[in-house]
Amino acid sequence: MIDYSQIPSPCYVLESEKLIENLELIDSVQKKAGITIILALKGFAMFSAFPIVKQYLQGTTASSLFEARLGREEFGKELHLYLLAYQEKEFPELIQGATHISFNSLSQWERFKEKTLLTQVSPGLRINPEYSPVEPEIYNPSSPLSRLGIRAEKLGDKLPEGIEGLHCHNLCESDSQALARTLEQIETLFGHHLPQIKWLNLGGGHLITSKSYDIEHLIQVLTRFKSRYPHLHIYLEPGSAVAWETGVLRATVLDLIETSNLIIAMLDVSFTAHMPDCLEMPYKPRIRGARDPQQQEPRYRMGGLTCLAGDFMGMGDYYFETPLQIGDTIVFEDMIHYTMVKTSMFNGIKHPAIGIVRTDGTFNLVREFCYEDYKSRLS
Numbered sequence: 001m002i003d004y005s006q007i008p009s010p011c012y013v014l015e016s017e018k019l020i021e022n023l024e025l026i027d028s029v030q031k032k033a034g035i036t037i038i039l040a041l042k043g044f045a046m047f048s049a050f051p052i053v054k055q056y057l058q059g060t061t062a063s064s065l066f067e068a069r070l071g072r073e074e075f076g077k078e079l080h081l082y083l084l085a086y087q088e089k090e091f092p093e094l095i096q097g098a099t100h101i102s103f104n105s106l107s108q109w110e111r112f113k114e115k116t117l118l119t120q121v122s123p124g125l126r127i128n129p130e131y132s133p134v135e136p137e138i139y140n141p142s143s144p145l146s147r148l149g150i151r152a153e154k155l156g157d158k159l160p161e162g163i164e165g166l167h168c169h170n171l172c173e174s175d176s177q178a179l180a181r182t183l184e185q186i187e188t189l190f191g192h193h194l195p196q197i198k199w200l201n202l203g204g205g206h207l208i209t210s211k212s213y214d215i216e217h218l219i220q221v222l223t224r225f226k227s228r229y230p231h232l233h234i235y236l237e238p239g240s241a242v243a244w245e246t247g248v249l250r251a252t253v254l255d256l257i258e259t260s261n262l263i264i265a266m267l268d269v270s271f272t273a274h275m276p277d278c279l280e281m282p283y284k285p286r287i288r289g290a291r292d293p294q295q296q297e298p299r300y301r302m303g304g305l306t307c308l309a310g311d312f313m314g315m316g317d318y319y320f321e322t323p324l325q326i327g328d329t330i331v332f333e334d335m336i337h338y339t340m341v342k343t344s345m346f347n348g349i350k351h352p353a354i355g356i357v358r359t360d361g362t363f364n365l366v367r368e369f370c371y372e373d374y375k376s377r378l379s
Contacts, residue, residue: 004250004329007363010269010352014049014247014336017359022209022242023056029208029215030058033222035234038078040204041067043239045341047074048356048366053242059099061201061237065090072097080201080237082126082167084147086112095119102126102167102201105150109160117162122199124165125150129185132170133178134205138280142170152189159193166190169203173240176218179206183225199233206236209244243337248288249274249352251330254305262299262317265324269332270304272311273346277338284315288331293319300324306347345374 007013030037038059047070059078060071071079081094082102091112095101101116102124103109109125116123128149132142141148149168168186171178179202187194194200207213226234255266271278278285293299300318304311345351351369358364 002357002363004331007250007355008353008365008368009250009252009329010267010274010350011250011365012247012335012340012352012354013250013363014046014243014354014356016049016052016356018246019049019052019243020359022244022246023053025209025215026238026241027056029219030236033219033234034226035222035236036078037236037238038080039075039242040237040239041071042338042341043204044243044337045070046243046336046354048354050075057242065094068094068098080235081121082169091115095121100124100165100199100201102165104148106154106160109163113160113162122164123162124167124197124199124201125155125159125163126167126169127152127155127186127190129168129170129182129189131181131185132172133174133181134170134172136281139172141172155190155193157192159196163197165197165199165201166193167201167203169201169205169237171203171205173207173210174205175207175212176214176221179218180221183221194229194232197232199235200229201235201237204236204238204240206238206241207244208238208241210241240337245334247334247336249332249335249339251332253324253326253328253330256324256326257303262301263324264301264303264312265330266303266305267330268305269352270306270311270346270349271302271313272304272306272308273344273349274304274352275332275335275339276342276344278313278315279310282315284313285335286333287318288333290318290320293317298323302330305349308347345369345377348374350374 026037036058038061039057040061042063054075060075061080062068062071063082078099079097080100081098084104098121100122104126126149128142128151132140134140251267251269253265254268257264297319302313354367355365
């Protein structure tokens with residue numbers, strides 16, 4: 001049991017033991033299915049935990065120059081690049097140490113083809129399988145007007161000379177059935193290209209570590225596909241699955257505002273700045289010790305600390321068996337993947353600290369933020 005009174009508020013708290021459990025499961029999948037799994041930095045970039053992660057995963061995938069530097073400097077091993085549009089001024093530094101690179105369009109490939117072929121990087125193209133189970137639309141990579149990937153009719157019958165791989169990303173916290181459907185689409189639309197390439201990257205969005213995920217079916221799907229294309233090196237690059245249910249955001253009640261229908265708990269965190277996925281998705285985060293209120297039960301609404309009117313949890317209210325008091329601890333569950341990489345310092349609100357609970361139960365404060373962190377981002 002974690003003693004949150006010994007942890008600063010607010011603070012993102014990673015639990016090493018849970019991270020290791022996820023990684024052991026993911027490692028078992030890559031070994032049984034004969035594939036390679038790498039870490040998508042866009043979903044989990046807590047480099048203080050990389051010494052644990054790189055014991056199990058074979059590298060990272062980056063979608064920006066800064067992510068590429070982080071992967072190269074803090075993780076090592078394979079470095080896969082996929083940027084929607086590469087820039088001339090960044091390209092020489094970006095490609096240093098990279099092992100694979102995927103281009104979002106044929107025009108991008110043509111523009112950077114010569115510079116790529118002068119390196120040891122293996123080039124590929126991102127394809128659009130024209131299928132995705134993802135909702136809402138903001139997270140759907142395969143919508144009719146998507147800017148992500150090349151459609152089959154645009155790619156034509158033959159891959160450009162020099163291309164060694166294909167990259168497909170169309171899932172988001174999806175199950176193995178969605179992957180099976182994706183592979184069917186790839187074979188239908190791009191199957192004639194598969195004998196020509198060396199690797200196929202199936203992107204992220206595979207929620208392997210969810211309790212409801214059918215691991216055996218995943219292994220069967222991948223094994224059957226590989227039996228048809230034994231020459232292909234298959235990659236998965238989940239972000240959420242690595243850090244799924246591995247940690248929390250610890251917060252504190254600063255004030256209680258009574259209204260005619262409910263009580264608003266003012267917290268020392270912000271949904272806008274510290275939990276933006278709750279507003280983008282949107283979704284209602286779980287709070288430890290709370291549940292949905294029933295009729296006639298007192299209702300608490302969680303309010304964020306910025307002055308933005310919409311900085312509150314609008315997807316639903318909470319009930320606490322023991323009425324909240326000023327100074328009480330609020331623990332938001334599952335706040336390590338995506339949440340941490342999307343935070344801001346909007347309104348000058350202090351960014352939550354970052355810490356790790358080690359396997360022996362000790363708490364290690366990794367980073368605290370200060371005024372200079374806020375000021376240095378401005379001019």
